[in-house]
Every structure is written in C-alpha cells, then in structure tokens.
Amino acid sequence: MITVVKIGGNVIDNASALSGFLDVFSKLEGPKMLVHGGGKLATRLSAQMGVKTKMVEGRRVTDKKTLDIVTMVYAGLTNKNIVAALSARGVKAVGLSGADANVIPATKRAPNPIDFGYVGDINPAEVNTDFIKTLLDADIVPVFCALTHDSHGSLLNSNADSVASAVAIATSHISATRLVFCFEKPGVLLDVEDDNSVIPIINRSKYAELRAKNLIFEGMLPKIDGAFKAIDNGVKEVIIKCADSLLCNTGTTIQE
Ligand SMILES: Nc1ncnc2c1ncn2[C@@H]1O[C@H](COP(=O)(O)OP(=O)(O)O)[C@@H](O)[C@H]1O
Ligand SMILES: CC(=O)N[C@@H](CCC(=O)OP(=O)(O)O)C(=O)O
Numbered sequence: 001m002i003t004v005v006k007i008g009g010n011v012i013d014n015a016s017a018l019s020g021f022l023d024v025f026s027k028l029e030g031p032k033m034l035v036h037g038g039g040k041l042a043t044r045l046s047a048q049m050g051v052k053t054k055m056v057e058g059r060r061v062t063d064k065k066t067l068d069i070v071t072m073v074y075a076g077l078t079n080k081n082i083v084a085a086l087s088a089r090g091v092k093a094v095g096l097s098g099a100d101a102n103v104i105p106a107t108k109r110a111p112n113p114i115d116f117g118y119v120g121d122i123n124p125a126e127v128n129t130d131f132i133k134t135l136l137d138a139d140i141v142p143v144f145c146a147l148t149h150d151s152h153g154s155l156l157n158s159n160a161d162s163v164a165s166a167v168a169i170a171t172s173h174i175s176a177t178r179l180v181f182c183f184e185k186p187g188v189l190l191d192v193e194d195d196n197s198v199i200p201i202i203n204r205s206k207y208a209e210l211r212a213k214n215l216i217f218e219g220m221l222p223k224i225d226g227a228f229k230a231i232d233n234g235v236k237e238v239i240i241k242c243a244d245s246l247l248c249n250t251g252t253t254i255q256e
Helices: 015-027 039-048 064-088 129-137 160-171 204-212 220-232
Strands: 002-007 032-036 093-096 141-144 147-149 155-157 177-183 237-242 252-254
Touching (some): 002 160, 015 064, 032 160, 064 093, 064 141, 064 155, 129 141, 129 160, 160 220, 177 220, 220 252
Parallel strands (some): 002 032, 032 141, 093 141, 177 237
Antiparallel strands (some): 147 155, 237 252
C-alpha cells in the first residue's frame, strides 16, 4: 500500500510540531510520499514584502509577485528544509516541484468567475506516474511542494491538498493507495473551537449538511473537496487527522 501524506502550513510553521511529525513520518512503513503546504509562511513573507494576500475559499489569488514569493517559499526554503530534516532521519528523500521531470503538469484556471491568476488545476491522468514509480521502487521518498507548471514555462500555484489528492489518485493506478491529510487539529470538528468534537466519518450528505450550517469553511474546503475526489477516483482510504497522531487510529474518515 502506498501512503500519500499531506502536511499543512500551521504544522510547518511550528518547529517542534514539524519535528515531531517528521519523526513519525520517517517511521511509517512501506512506499510513501509527502506533500507539503506552507501557506502561512508565504502570507507572512508577502506582508513583509508589501504584497497583499487574498484567499478565496482556501485558495490563494496568485499574481506574478505572489507567484515569485510562493516559489521561493515552497520550492526553496520549505521543501529543502523538510528534505534535509528527513535525510537527517535516515530517509532517502528527494524534493520536487511539479515542473521537475514534468511530474505534475496543470492548467491555469480560467479567469471567470474569479481570476485566481497563476493558479493551476491538476488532471490526475497527467501526473507522471512512471517517474514516481521509479523513485518509489528505488526506496526514495518524493517530497512535493504545491507548485505545478503549465508546460509553457510558467510555474503555477496549486493548493497543496489538491496536489496530494491528484498524486494519490495517480498512484492508485499502480498500487493501492491511501491518503492522509495531517494538520494541527485532531480531525474535522463539529465545533472548530472544540478539539473534542471530532466527526469520525463524513460522507457526501453529511458534508452538504455541515457546509450548509457553515461548520466547514476556509482551508477545510479544499481538503474535503480533495478527499472526495480521491475516494471517487480509486484511492482506498482517506483520513483527515492531527499531524502528531499519524500512526494512530484517529481522525475523520471520508467515505463515498
Ligand atoms: N470543521 C472544521 N474542523 C476543523 N478545522 C476547520 C473546520 N472548518 C474550517 N476549519 C479550518 O481549516 C483549517 C485547516 O485548513 P488550512 O489552514 O488550510 O490547513 P493546512 O494549512 O494544514 O492545510 C483549520 O485550522 C480551521 O481553521
Ligand atoms: C492555490 C493555493 O491556494 N495554493 C496554496 C499552496 C500552499 C498550501 O496549500 O499550503 P497549506 O497546505 O499550508 O494551506 C497557497 O499558496 O496557499
């Protein structure tokens, strides 16, 4: 079973939480991949550089300046620090953007109804699964940042949850795959302020009910959208859980 793990910006931004997560991730058995975000740091650096951040339903509106900033933050600082930390833990990790080996091509979003700028949507059928298989067969752990490319020379910014979902769908065609979204909370919560309110299972009708009541919003939206897409397209298991309990049987399971 291949495991695709996604780790988000709130954990990456907390040195001890990230270190604890990487300790556990390095112990995870079997072929595995890591997809990381880093949105929080990108927002902070943008502010320091005088560039305004605009998020719509958990996705960053990405103009040219913002694209340059996220490229530096995601493909540079964040990706390389994670790869170095995994190497220190004895994991043979290789850091990749979607442009490397043409591993994740994407299509720039149409400017209507919202112009997201340099934001790319991924077709999982276009993911370079052969290349990923070559790495996994060599016991190498690919570490993906959330940058894709348009095949015409421009990088694109994709939501890291969408990257994780697309990669998991792609590898599910070569081997059974499970997808684990790790973040700072213990799962999808009925009350976002109450860590004891984890919803154990979410199916489509439950999701519709929770959205209608505004109990799921912002960054949780691309996560759950990516989770359903994965489940609908061949991924065996999708779980949303806390980064510090990667190996435990906890969190929210997404079901058809
Ligand atoms: N029902 C919910 N349960 C848990 N978190 C939720 C929920 N609805 C919205 N959220 C928000 O989604 C955030 C996670 O999304 P995001 O910040 O994008 O995470 P990451 O960067 O880890 O992908 C949480 O910090 C929380 O503020
Ligand atoms: C298009 C888009 O929204 N891209 C995301 C990519 C990073 C990300 O998803 O980071 P987290 O997982 O930490 O939220 C962004 O720039 O915020």
